[in-house]
Amino acid sequence: MPVNFILITLLALLIFGFILGRARSIKVATEVRNGRYNLHSRPYYYGYMIALWAGIPSLLILLLWTGFDSSIVTSLTASDLPSEIQELSKDERSLVINEIINLAESGKADVNSSEPKLQAAAHYLSLKNISLMAKTVVVFALAILGIIIGLRFVKPEFRARNQVEKIVRWVMIGCASIAILTTFGIVLSVLFESLQFFKSVPFTDFLFGTHWNPQTAIREDQVGGSGSFGAIPLFTGTLLISAIALTIAVPIGLMTAIYLSEYANQAVRSIAKPVLEILAGIPTVVYGFFAALTVAPFIRETGEAIGLHPSSESALAAGVVMGVMIIPFVSSLSDDVISAVPQAMRDGSYGMGATKSETIRQVVIPAALPGIVGGVLLAASRAIGETMIVVMAAGLAANLTANPLEAVTTITVQIVTLLTGDQEFDSPKTLAAFALGLGLFTVTLILNVISLHVVRKYREQYE
């Protein structure tokens, strides 16, 4: 039986176990009065308990068996091969074994397939079948055994609810740890690759170097720069563009939020808010060509008209468009927290003769500040991580400049350019991407820590 069928049958068995357990609990219980039974837990808990007893061991075995059986079967097949193949080198042997497995799975012999290989393939197939049969039998036996043992435990005084809840708690702990462990995994992998990078490029050169030119030759016959990996231009570029974006998004977003939550009537609010949230849903690549084809030329023409000479790809163009993109993050979250400030707070202020704007500035905004800071920081991390708009509108030149009219580049853009096209994974050029990733991760981590700190500080003060 294939794994799908085993799973479906197992599910049916579990449902059957649930019904059995539930029915049995009602049967063994005695009615005390008015439909109340002397059961410790409600009947469906006994049902769940049976299903869990049957399900957990059999699923575990199924998982382990499916995970390990191909390697066990393969090694069994390999050990039965004739001695001339056994004596081959390791690489050649694994090649032969692969051939055998392909032969067994496709079922088609070709010119290469010699007699011993065909025999081995047949052997492999029979082992596979035995394993599958054994797996089916063992899994179902475990499930049925679980049901039988579980049913013996169904007694009025048995604490089924506590058992079920304990298992559910472990399941939840498991789910929570998956997210955390994934994060740890990513961090560790980035960290180790970065360490590789720092073996060829000194840490201080990376962190304090002001020249970025990673295009080294990866083959002998290529023409390339000598390679310099100073990340400062990238960090300043990222900061410049993010700062421009936030300068645009924070005031506009905050004003929008105040208008929507305090002044707009219900009709305006019900239309404006979803429309604004659509902004957040537009793919960034669309923003990117909007920035490159509309905003950047506009900035260049305007700049030239007033006697400046902006480059055709500028930090300003990317920053402005990115600012528009993150407005909804600021406005939507701020709107929610401003609306959540209790009406009693506003009434108290109005009741003392404060005007609406005084009330908003001095009572509502301070009370909503933790949420607003949260929204702004979310917007900031979006801005720092944004790639597409910058690639298209700000260019790839790693200039160390604070002039928003010049082309700059950001960390994320450089990661993209480092990892596209021809590459080999032990050259500093490729590994630099991991170091940049680590830097980006550190920056956003610091931002998050600051935001948590700010929010906690104001929470203490305001709640």
Next chain:
Amino acid sequence: MVTAMTDTTKEKQMTDQRDSINDRVANKESESNAADNRSSMDDIHKNEEFDIEINGTVGKPFVDNVKMSSRNCDVFYGDKQAIFDVNVDIGNHEILAMIGPSGCGKSTYLRVLNRMNDTIPICRVTGEHKLDGEDIYSKKMDPVLLRARVGMVFQKPNPFPKSIYDNVAYGAKLHGLVRTRSDLDDLVEKSLIRAGLWKEVKDDLHKPGTGLSGGQQQRLCIARTIAVDPEVILMDEPTSALDPIATALIEELMIELSGKYTIAIVTHSMQQAARVSNRTAYFHLGKLVEVNETDKVFTNPEHKLTENYITGRFG
């Protein structure tokens, strides 16, 4: 049985009024505890008592020394009329208590007096309302300035999320009442002393106001209102969220403050109305049924509905 009991208490009232008021209220409470066991016959009886017609206000709604007055006051929430033709005066330096069952319009009427209802878009107020003879709903009157003259204390203590000092200084800073920092310090101290909170908070002026206990928070709100130096203070069930000790403190405070301010208070506690107020107004289903001297309302009410309410036949 209830009628017989009230009859006997009526005789006792002549000798000891305050006690009897408390007795009556106690009767009401014990009765409402017993309410579960009432039969349906009693419910019909109760509804009849509820259905007495109201033809204008009885008692003495008008006074000589007027601070605020309302004539032909109607209030609408959308299409629903919440208040019907209320005519009443609030005298200078008096405490007017407004009592009545839930939803009778007493809080709505209170919010008419400082135009707090303006903040509710669907609310519409008609009639003539005056403060010191000035029409408070005229075009010339700015509701913001009015509210500086007619302060308000709310049911739930609502200190701002600021320090104790800033809470009290808030209104004074807004209205530019003080010029220097030391004047502001003095004003904050004076207001807190008058609200009876100074001793408890004088060392913690820069701690958040939200960290105080419920009773302290309510006194902070009163201090904050006093700091703006209003002429009238409106209180909307100011002690309903507080324990008896905090309530007693605030009631003492109200009596003290009435020397300087005119106070209108909405309360669900009839003992409270009896303890603090000079005059009591009884509202019923949006109508003002009876206004009179507090002693008179609680000992010898003119209207049958008032009597039914204070003796606990319903409500």
